[in-house]
């Protein structure tokens with residue numbers, strides 16, 4: 001008797017067979033690399049909790065972007081650290097804002113043509129209090145206003161599109177922002193600029209290192225009145241549905257690894273192109289384990305990225321983009 005009849009291991013015997021039957025693939029074109037752009041010249045300041053990631057002045061960011069293009073990376077996600085912050089987040093929507101200025105430099109550089117240049121749209125890096133919207137205070141009580149914030153967020157998106165952003169990506173989680181952004185873009189002649197909506201964004205502890213990178217930690221309170229409760233999958237589906245109705249062209253899910261089930265569910269329900277953001281804390285915790293020799297860096301990095309693709313993400317925003325692209329190259 002030939003027992004067992006079905007032997008799964010037959011297809012695991014050689015590299016060549018394993019490669020032939022592999023279901024999920026990684027490629028550099030599906031990676032988006034975040035850049036943190038700061039004022040000055042010749043600035044390349046490492047972010048202490050994110051090894052290998054930097055605050056870059058525009059001249060240095062151009063070099064970094066050229067390196068990404070040479071590696072075949074699909075795109076960049078741009079964040080700004082303005083010279084000054086205020087209650088109205090002026091730096092977010094100013095025509096000469098830091099990201100607007102960087103975009104103009106990037107757009108005049110033909111070596112960067114292969115990169116989709118995505119501008120993150122949010123106010124938290126630009127407000128003095130670090131919240132993603134306008135704060136209304138009443139004695140001890142404060143509220144992050146929705147509608148006045150949305151007006152500034154739409155204005156920010158239009159200004160980034162005017163500066164040359166290929167795609168705008170709102171990450172604020174205010175209600176109605178997608179419709180408002182679409183209207184503002186169209187009114188300014190940017191009918192062809194797509195909106196990549198951070199449709200499902202949870203209030204997560206995993207954004208910790210980013211807040212150092214972007215200097216955007218809220219000075220009081222937290223983001224739980226606008227970002228989602230990590231316990232809620234059905235609510236995430238409603239958020240996505242609303243953003244689609246309002247005109248989102250693409251979806252971004254965030255964070256990635258602690259929310260793979262949410263990515264999976266969204267992939268099954270919706271047909272829009274969908275990315276996932278492997279956020280700063282996901283990157284930093286892996287790096288901490290690499291530094292201690294507790295995990296094999298290359299294997300753990302690739303496995304983490306593969307899990308996100310397997311869950312259903314078409315593309316991945318990741319701080320590992322360059323390292324992973326080098327390995328795949």
Ligand code: PBG
Nearest residue numbers: 122124171206207210279280281
């Ligand atoms: C801005 C924004 C944040 C991230 C992306 N856009 C921070 C936040 O919501 O607090 C986090 C990205 C990361 O952790 O890598 N709102």
